Amino acid sequence: MTRARKLACVVVLVVCVTSAAANWIAPSGYAKQFRETPDAPPSHQHLLGTDEVGRDRFARVLYGTRISLLLAPAAALVSTALAALVGGLAGYLGGFWLRLARGFTDLFLSLPWLFLLITVRALLPLNVSPLTSVLITFLILGLLGWAASARVLSTSADALRNSDFILQARASGLHGPRLFLIHVLPNLTPVLYAQFWISIPVFILSEANLGILGLGVAEPLPSWGSLLRELEGLISFREEPWRLVPLLLLIVVMTSFQLLLSNEEVTA
Amino acid sequence: MKINKTDLTAISRLLFCVAFLALSSAAFAQSGGELRFCLRAEPKTFDPLLVDDDSSLSIRYLTGGVLVRLNRHTQELEPQLAESWKLSKDGKQIIFKLRSGVAFSDGSPFSADDVAFTMQRLMDPALHSSTGDAFRSGSGAVTTKIMAPDQIAITFPAPIAGLDRLFDQVAIMSAHSPKKEAAVLGPFMVGEYKAGSSLLLRRNPNYWKKDSQGRRLPYLDSIRLDIQSNRDVEMLRFKRGELDLINVIDSDYFDRLAASSPGLAHDAGASLDSDFMWFNEVAAAPIPEYKRAWFRSTNFRRAVSEAINRDDLSRVVFNGHAQPAVGPVSPANKFWFDSKLKADPYRPDDALKLLQADGFRLQNGALFDKAGNAVEFSIVTNASSKPRERMAVMVQEDLGKLGIKVNVVTLDFPSLIERISQKFNYEAAMLGFRNVDLDPNGQMNIWLSSAEDHAWNPQQKAPETAWEAEIDRLMRAQASAADPKKRKESFDRVQEIVAEQAPFIYLVNQNALSAVSSAVQGADPGILSPQTFWNAERITLNPTTRASR
Numbered sequence: 001m002t003r004a005r006k007l008a009c010v011v012v013l014v015v016c017v018t019s020a021a022a023n024w025i026a027p028s029g030y031a032k033q034f035r036e037t038p039d040a041p042p043s044h045q046h047l048l049g050t051d052e053v054g055r056d057r058f059a060r061v062l063y064g065t066r067i068s069l070l071l072a073p074a075a076a077l078v079s080t081a082l083a084a085l086v087g088g089l090a091g092y093l094g095g096f097w098l099r100l101a102r103g104f105t106d107l108f109l110s111l112p113w114l115f116l117l118i119t120v121r122a123l124l125p126l127n128v129s130p131l132t133s134v135l136i137t138f139l140i141l142g143l144l145g146w147a148a149s150a151r152v153l154s155t156s157a158d159a160l161r162n163s164d165f166i167l168q169a170r171a172s173g174l175h176g177p178r179l180f181l182i183h184v185l186p187n188l189t190p191v192l193y194a195q196f197w198i199s200i201p202v203f204i205l206s207e208a209n210l211g212i213l214g215l216g217v218a219e220p221l222p223s224w225g226s227l228l229r230e231l232e233g234l235i236s237f238r239e240e241p242w243r244l245v246p247l248l249l250l251i252v253v254m255t256s257f258q259l260l261l262s263n264e265e266v267t268a
Numbered sequence: 269m270k271i272n273k274t275d276l277t278a279i280s281r282l283l284f285c286v287a288f289l290a291l292s293s294a295a296f297a298q299s300g301g302e303l304r305f306c307l308r309a310e311p312k313t314f315d316p317l318l319v320d321d322d323s324s325l326s327i328r329y330l331t332g333g334v335l336v337r338l339n340r341h342t343q344e345l346e347p348q349l350a351e352s353w354k355l356s357k358d359g360k361q362i363i364f365k366l367r368s369g370v371a372f373s374d375g376s377p378f379s380a381d382d383v384a385f386t387m388q389r390l391m392d393p394a395l396h397s398s399t400g401d402a403f404r405s406g407s408g409a410v411t412t413k414i415m416a417p418d419q420i421a422i423t424f425p426a427p428i429a430g431l432d433r434l435f436d437q438v439a440i441m442s443a444h445s446p447k448k449e450a451a452v453l454g455p456f457m458v459g460e461y462k463a464g465s466s467l468l469l470r471r472n473p474n475y476w477k478k479d480s481q482g483r484r485l486p487y488l489d490s491i492r493l494d495i496q497s498n499r500d501v502e503m504l505r506f507k508r509g510e511l512d513l514i515n516v517i518d519s520d521y522f523d524r525l526a527a528s529s530p531g532l533a534h535d536a537g538a539s540l541d542s543d544f545m546w547f548n549e550v551a552a553a554p555i556p557e558y559k560r561a562w563f564r565s566t567n568f569r570r571a572v573s574e575a576i577n578r579d580d581l582s583r584v585v586f587n588g589h590a591q592p593a594v595g596p597v598s599p600a601n602k603f604w605f606d607s608k609l610k611a612d613p614y615r616p617d618d619a620l621k622l623l624q625a626d627g628f629r630l631q632n633g634a635l636f637d638k639a640g641n642a643v644e645f646s647i648v649t650n651a652s653s654k655p656r657e658r659m660a661v662m663v664q665e666d667l668g669k670l671g672i673k674v675n676v677v678t679l680d681f682p683s684l685i686e687r688i689s690q691k692f693n694y695e696a697a698m699l700g701f702r703n704v705d706l707d708p709n710g711q712m713n714i715w716l717s718s719a720e721d722h723a724w725n726p727q728q729k730a731p732e733t734a735w736e737a738e739i740d741r742l743m744r745a746q747a748s749a750a751d752p753k754k755r756k757e758s759f760d761r762v763q764e765i766v767a768e769q770a771p772f773i774y775l776v777n778q779n780a781l782s783a784v785s786s787a788v789q790g791a792d793p794g795i796l797s798p799q800t801f802w803n804a805e806r807i808t809l810n811p812t813t814r815a816s817r
Contacts, residue, residue, distance in 0.1 A: 033665050038584045053584055053658050122683035126646040126694060127675055219661045219676040232654070 008259035015253055019066035026059030031220040041242070048242050051230060055220070061246055064222035068204050069253070071138040076199035078142030080149055084185075084192055087150030091157020092184050101154055108147040116144065117210060130221035137216055141203045149195040156191045160184055201254045208250070224250055300489050301809035303788070305513040305801070306496040306505075310464060315449050316439035317390050317397045323495075326515075329798055330469055330491060332439025333453020333476075335364055335383070336432060340794045340802035343602050343706060345432060349378065349440060349453060349476075359427030359750035362435075366418040370476040372442050372451040380420040384412040385443035387422055399437050402709075403428060429747045429755055430707040455486040455805040467493040477805060486805035487790075506783055512809070513791070513800045514783040518655065519589040522781040532783050534793040534800075538591040538600045539780040540703040543656060544772045545647060545663070545696055549725040551732075553692040558641050563695070563724075567622045569770040573612045575619040576666050582776050585658045589781055593774035595763045596714075600777065600795045601706050603752075606760040609767050611774075616669055623670070635671030644673040645695040648687060651678040653700070659775060660698050688723065697723070698775075704797050708746060708759045715743045715762060724771045735769050787811070 018025065034046075034054040042049045048057035090101030120140055128136065160166060161184070169183050204224060210216035211225015219226075227246035234243060311323040316332045319325055335350035347353075350364040370378040390400040391410045403410065408425030415421055428434070445451035450458060452472060459470035469491040477485045494511075496502050503521050505511045507528075517525070526533035547563035548555060562568045578592035592611035597604050620630065627638035635643040647663065649656045657678055664674040679687070687694045703710070713721045717728040717736045731737035739762050746758035766772065780795040789808045793800050801807065 031665070033584075033662065035580050035584050035662075052654075053661055118680050118683075122679050126648060126677045126687075127644065129675060133675075218678075219657070220664065 004259050008256035011252060011256045012260070015065060015249070016069060019062050019069060022059065022062035022066055026056060026062050028056050028059055030055065030060045030063040030222050032056070041240070048245055049240075057242070057245075060222040060227060061249065064224050064227050064246070065249065065253075067134055067217065067221065068207060068224040071134060072200045072203040072207070073196075075138040075142035075145070075203045076196050078139065079146040079199050079203075080192055080196045082143070082146035083149030083153050083195060084188070086146065087153030088157045088185065088188055089180070090150075091154040091159075092161055092180050094158060094161050098154060098158060101150070105147045105150050105154070109151070113144070114209070117141075117206070120144070121210065128218070130218040133218035134221060134223065137207060137210065138203065141206050145199060145203060145206070149199065152195060153188060153191060156188055157184060160187055197257065197260065201257050204250070204254070300487070301811060302490045302492055303488050303513070303801075303804070303807060303809060304492045304494070304511050305515065306502050306511060307467070307493045308497050308499075310495055311467070314458060314461075316441065317386070317395060317399055320398050326493070326798055326801075327458070327467070327469070328439050329454075330456045330801070330804055331452045331454040331458060331472075333370075333378075334437075334439055335366075335435045338433060338436045338706070338796070340796040340798075341792060343796070345436070350435075353432060355432060355750070357750060359429065359431060359748075360425070361421055361423045362431055363415070363419065363421045366420065367476065368418050370453065371474040372445055372453055373457040373472045373474055374442075374445050374447050374451040375474060376442055376445040376451060378440070378442075378453060379417045380414040381417075381443045382440050383420050383422075384414055386438060386441045387412050389441065390438060402434050402437070427748050427750060429709050429749060433707055456488075456491055459490065464495060466495060469493065475805070479806070487808045488804070491801075491804065503783075506785070509785070509787075512785040512788050515798055515800050517781050517783055519586045519779075519781065522589060522783075523587050525783055531786060534782045534784055535589055536780040536782070536793050536795050536799065538598055538777040539795045540598045540600055540706070540777075541700060542593050542596075542598060542703070542774055542777050543659060543698070543700045544593065544774045545698040546724045546772050547645075547696045548688075548692060548694055549771075550692040551725075553694075555693075555695055556641075558637060558639060559645065559695060562637065562643070562645075565626055566769055567626045568628075569773065571619040571622040571670070572667065572672075573619075573770045573773045574615045574622070575670050575672075576612075576663055576773070576775065577614040578611055578775060579614065580666075581659050581662055584662065585655050586776065586778060589779040590776040591779070593777045595767050595774055596711060596772070597708070597759075597763060598703070598777045600780075604706060604708055604756065604759060606763040608760070609763060612767075614666075616666075620670055630671045633671055634673070642673065643671065644675070646675040646677050647696045647698050648677045648679055648684055648694045649698040650681050650684050652681060655778075656698055656700065663698075663775075689720070689726070706796075708743070708755075708762070712743060712747065715739050735765050739765055 032055065034050055034056070036054070037046070037050055038054040039052055040046060040050040040054075046056045046058060048061060051057050051060065086101055086105070090098045117140065121137070124136055166179070166183055169179055174182070207216050207223055208225040208228050211223055211229055216225040217223040224246060228250065230243055231247060234240070237244060307323040307326060309321065309323050311327050312321045313319060313324050314327065316328045319328045334348050336345050336353065337348045338344070339346050349367050349370060351367050352365045354363045356362070364383065366378070366380060366383070372378060387410060389395060390397055391403060403424065405424050405428045406426030410425070411423045413421045413423070424431070440453055441449060442451040453476075455472055455475045455477070456469035457472045458467065460468040471486055471489050475485055479485055496505075499517070499521065502511065502514060503517070503525070506514055507525075522533050522535070547569060549560065549564050553560065582588060582590040582592055591599070594609045594611045595606070597606065599605050623635065628643065629636055637643060647660050649660050651657075657676070660676045664676055667674050684697075688697050713719045714723070716722060717725070717731040717740055720726050722728070725732065728736070731740055742758045742762045746755040749755045749758070780793070780799050782793045782800045784791045784793060784800055787810050789810055790803065790806050791800055792803060794802060796802065
C-alpha cells in the first residue's frame with residue numbers, strides 16, 4: 001500500500017467516524033435555528049458559524065457528510081447490481097442480446113441526464129419526509145446511473161465468453177446459469193468492484209448538482225449538495241473562508257476515493 | 269509699473285475668457301456622457317404596444333413618449349404630451365388637450381392623428397397587446413374623435429376605473445413616419461442593437477422637454493444597456509465602475525455593497541412586491557378530504573398566519589430589508605393601502621387556541637385533528653428563489669412549534685406552475701407577487717372567484733363562500749365607479765375581508781434595493797419601477813468621479 005493510499009484511507013476513515021458521531025459532537029443538531037445570529041462567523045458556540053437562517057454550519061456539515069457518504073455507496077450498489085445484470089448477462093449471452101443491450105445502453109447514455117433527473121424528481125409525491133426524500137433522491141440516482149458501468153461490463157463479459165477457459169468449461173458440459181455463476185461472474189468481480197468505487201463520487205457530485213438546483217435532499221436535512229449551494233453568490237473567499245469548508249471536504253473525500261480507486265484499478 | 273487702458277482691457281478680456289472656460293467646463297460636467305447599466309434578459313420586442321417583459325418595459329420607458337406619466341416619487345399623474353385631460357362622469361370617455369410643437373425623433377410632427385392611430389392599433393384584437401387588455405372594459409369598439417389637431421376624445425364601451433393612469437403605459441406611435449416604432453417621442457431612441465450583447469440608446473434631439481433654465485433634455489448623450497443575466501457578474505462590474513446603476517439587487521448583495529461603499533447602496537423602503545403562501549382549497553384537487561377541510565377552515569388559516577414570525581422573516585431572510593406584510597396592498601401604495609390594517613403579530617398561543625376551537629389537539633408535541641389525523645402538509649416553492657426557500661424553512665420551524673409537520677418541497681418553475689394552476693396537485697404553496705400597478709384593477713384577475721389566478725380556488729362557476737361573493741361584488745363595484753373615494757371604500761373592505769379570511773397568508777414586502785454609482789447625479793431611487801432611472805432625462809454624470817472609481 002502506497003503512502004498516498006494510506007493517507008487516503010485515514011482521511012476517509014476519520015471523515016466517516018466523525019460524521020457517524022455527529023449526534024455527540026454537534027448536539028445542537030442540524031435543524032435548530034439560532035435566529036438571533038444568522039450568518040454568524042465562527043465562534044466557540046458555532047465552530048463554522050451559522051447559515052443564512054442561523055443553523056449551526058458545523059453540525060450541518062457533519063450530518064450532511066453522513067448522509068452523502070451513507071447513501072452514495074448505497075446508490076452505487078444499486079447501479080452496479082443493475083449494470084452487472086444488464087451488461088454482464090448481455091456480454092455472456094452475446095449475439096443478439098449483446099447488440100440489444102448495447103443499443104439500449106447507448107440510448108440511455110444519450111439522454112439529457114440533468115433534465116431527466118429534474119423531471120423524475122418533480123413527478124414524485126410532495127408530502128414525503130426529508131429522510132424519505134433523501135432515500136428517493138439517491139435511489140433515483142442509483143436506478144438511472146447504471147448505463148456507463150453496464151457498457152464496461154458487457155465488453156468484459158463478451159471478452160470472457162470467448163476466452164479459452166470458458167470454452168473448456170463448455171466443452172466439459174457446463175452451460176447456462178451455472179457457467180455464468182461459477183466462471184463468468186467471479187472473473188467480472190474486479191471490474192464490478194472498480195465500477196462501484198467510480199460510481200460513489202459520481203453520485204455524490206450528482207446529488208450536489210441537484211442540490212445546487214434546489215432539487216436534492218429536502219430541508220431541513222443537509223447534504224453536501226445543499227451545503228455547496230451556500231456558495232452561490234460568494235464574491236470573495238477572503239471575507240468568509242469558513243464557508244468553503246463543505247467544498248474542501250468534498251474535494252478531500254473525492255480525492256481520497258480516487259487514490260483508493262487508482263489502486264483498485266491496478267488490481268483489476 | 270503703470271497700467272494703461274489697453275492693458276486693462278486685455279486683462280479684463282483674459283479674465284472673461286477664464287471665467288467663460290470655467291463656467292463652460294462646469295456646464296459640460298452637468299451634461300453629456302453615457303450611462304451604463306444592465307438588462308437581465310434580451311428584450312422581446314421594440315414595439316411599445318407589444319411590451320410584456322421587463323427588458324422591453326425598460327426600453328419603452330426610456331424611449332416612449334406618453335400622454336401622462338405617473339411620477340414614481342409622488343405617485344401622482346403628471347402631464348406629458350397631453351397638457352391637460354378631462355374624464356367624463358360616467359368614466360367612459362377621456363379628452364386630451366395635446367402639447368403643440370412636438371416632433372418625433374425623426375422630425376415628423378406629433379398630433380392627434382398619432383394618438384388616434386396608437387389607440388386603434390392598441391385595441392386591435394389581432395395585435396394581442398397586454399397593454400391594450402387593460403383598456404378592454406366591455407363588448408364594443410373603442411372610438412377616437414379628433415376634435416382639433418391638438419385635441420382628441422377617446423370613448424370606451426364601458427366605464428374604466430382609473431382610466432387616466434392607464435395611459436402611463438401607452439407610448440404614442442407615429443401614424444405617418446415610415447420608421448414606425450423607431451420614431452419615438454421619449455428622451456432616448458434606439459441607436460444600436462447587438463442581439464445578446466448590448467443596446468445603445470441615443471439622445472433624442474427632438475425631445476420636447478426643457479429644464480427650468482431652458483436647456484433641452486435629456487442631459488445624457490446615451491445609455492448603454494448590456495444584456496447580462498448573471499447577477500454576480502453585474503455586481504462585480506458595478507464595483508469595478510463599469511456600470512452606473514443596478515436597478516434591483518437582493519439583500520445579500522445590498523449588505524455587501526453597503527459595507528464596502530455605503531453611499532452607493534440605496535434602500536427606498538417597502539416596495540409593492542409581496543411574498544405570501546396559500547392553501548389548496550380546490551374541490552377537485554387530488555388531496556385527502558380531511559386536509560381539504562383544514563385548508564377551508566378560516567380558523568386553521570388564521571392560526572397558521574398568527575404562528576408565523578414575520579419580524580424574523582424580515583430580519584433573518586432579508587437582513588432587515590423587508591417589512592412584515594399586511595395584505596394585498598403594500599403600505600408603499602400611498603392611496604390604496606388600508607391604513608387601518610396591521611400585519612398579523614406573532615402569537616403562537618392565540619394560534620393554538622384558534623386550532624383548538626376547530627377541534628385540533630396538541631399531543632406529545634404533534635397536532636392532531638378531530639378525527640385523529642396528524643397535521644402534516646407540504647409547502648411547494650420554486651427552486652430558483654433562495655429567499656423563498658429560507659422563508660419556507662423558517663415557516664417550517666415556526667409551525668413545528670404548534671406541532672404541525674411541514675415538508676418543504678422545491679420544484680423547478682414549470683413543474684410548480686403546472687401543479688398549482690393546472691393539476692392542483694399540491695397542499696400549500698409559497699410564491700411572490702411582483703406588483704407594478706398601483707391601481708387595484710390590476711388585481712381583478714386574482715380576486716374575482718371566477719378568475720384563473722384566484723390561486724387558492726380558481727375558476728369557480730359561482731362563489732363557493734359568502735366572503736368570496738362579497739369580494740366579487742366589491743371588486744366589480746370599485747371597477748365600475750368613477751369616484752376614487754368610493755373605489756377606495758370598496759377596496760378597503762376587500763383588504764379587510766382578506767385579512768379576516770386569510771386566503772393568502774401575506775408574509776413580507778421586500779424593500780426596493782438598488783445601487784447607484786457616485787458618478788451619477790440626480791438619480792432618486794424609488795419603490796416604483798423603474799426604480800433608479802425613472803427620471804433618466806434629468807440624470808447627469810460626473811466624469812471626474814467616474815474616472816476615479
